[in-house]
Amino acid sequence: MFSALKPQPADKILALMGQFKADPRADKIDLGVGVYKDATGHTPIMRAVKTAEKLLWEAETTKTYTGLAGDPAFNAAMADLVLGGTVDAGRISSVATPGGTGAVRQAFELARMAAPQGRVFVSDPTWPNHLSILKHLGMEAVPYRYFDADTRAVDFAGMIADLAAARAGDIVLLHGCCHNPTGANLTLPEWEEVAALLEKTGAVPMIDIAYQGFGDGLDADAAGVRLIANRLPEVLIAASCSKNFGIYRERTGALIALSDPARQEVTQGTLAYLNRQNYSFPPDHGARLVTMILTDPALRAEWEAELEEVRLGMLTLREGLATELKRLSGSDRFGFLAQHRGMFSRLGATPEQVERLKTEHGIYMVGDSRLNIAGLNATTVPILAKAVIDVGV
Ligand code: LMR
Numbered sequence: 332m333f334s335a336l337k338p339q340p341a342d343k344i345l346a347l348m349g350q351f352k353a354d355p356r357a358d359k360i361d362l363g364v365g366v367y368k369d370a371t372g373h374t375p376i377m378r379a380v381k382t383a384e385k386l387l388w389e390a391e392t393t394k395t396y397t398g399l400a401g402d403p404a405f406n407a408a409m410a411d412l413v414l415g416g417t418v419d420a421g422r423i424s425s426v427a428t429p430g431g432t433g434a435v436r437q438a439f440e441l442a443r444m445a446a447p448q449g450r451v452f453v454s455d456p457t458w459p460n461h462l463s464i465l466k467h468l469g470m471e472a473v474p475y476r477y478f479d480a481d482t483r484a485v486d487f488a489g490m491i492a493d494l495a496a497a498r499a500g501d502i503v504l505l506h507g508c509c510h511n512p513t514g515a516n517l518t519l520p521e522w523e524e525v526a527a528l529l530e531k532t533g534a535v536p537m538i539d540i541a542y543q544g545f546g547d548g549l550d551a552d553a554a555g556v557r558l559i560a561n562r563l564p565e566v567l568i569a570a571s572c573s574k575n576f577g578i579y580r581e582r583t584g585a586l587i588a589l590s591d592p593a594r595q596e597v598t599q600g601t602l603a604y605l606n607r608q609n610y611s612f613p614p615d616h617g618a619r620l621v622t623m624i625l626t627d628p629a630l631r632a633e634w635e636a637e638l639e640e641v642r643l644g645m646l647t648l649r650e651g652l653a654t655e656l657k658r659l660s661g662s663d664r665f666g667f668l669a670q671h672r673g674m675f676s677r678l679g680a681t682p683e684q685v686e687r688l689k690t691e692h693g694i695y696m697v698g699d700s701r702l703n704i705a706g707l708n709a710t711t712v713p714i715l716a717k718a719v720i721d722v723g724v
Contacts, residue, residue, distance in 0.1 A: 379634035454504070680719070
């Protein structure tokens, strides 16, 4: 039977992780996978997480199953983190999921159950796994213009023109903040326009928010989600705790669905049903840590302070890189690096230039020239800038 299996295409981001690991050069620089690293290249356990783990070890008396939807306290805390109390509780359904990817997968499945012929509009470009999961589920992905390769900013006119083709039964997938892979984000007035267009088309927005707190701050990063949540009758939100709590391997995320209160019970039941079909009970350890942190004022303050250090550190690196490239190139053409937000920016290098950065300089970034800003430090910023100019970007 297994002889019928065909090799599957390698995930480009994960393949790059393997190549970096295998490179023997001591001065290699990893700007690939979206994992936060401090100035020493280490991905630390956040202070509040470590404290919560200690408290949990003392206090936890059972590992028996939670509910199918996960711990209600986690679901409430996550809805509050993302929506900031702006949405009537009667509209909210939510479940814990294995990471943000689990939430994305469940959201697509819910959309397919509700509208089997529906299409999913995705930004061009988007996180490659969005496309891969849609293909695996047999769902049609329709790209919409998003990134202007010349200005490295959002092609908003193109985006609005393309989204006008969406209709009832379709999903429009949006990145809540810190767009992956480009780092180019919508302004609040642009979110307003997207909301107005979605109202007209009847398509349902699905917002993937995996980097809340990495861009302009916890509330500012959720402003677009909150606006959409309050304008549109039905919304899907996939939230990840991997990055902002630094608990990547714990697989902690939430899927939130907003509906008419009259449809809440069926929506909540469908989310729980989907959990049961795909993995039964969602993982709880990371979710419990997140709940403890979000609901304990001292732990929350400690977490928010460290998240802010992380965010500001990435902003400093962005500004440093833009300044150094301005000095070396004698032009403003890399100014977008300081404008972008989150972990990623798309540099605009050709695949050949990306390859040269890897082979000649030991600098690893994704083939589309997405670089992880958090992979840099004060020493490597000028090294990267020099290499970028050297390969002719
Ligand atoms: C990324 O885009 O690098 C991260 O979201 C990690 C992943 O799973 O791809």
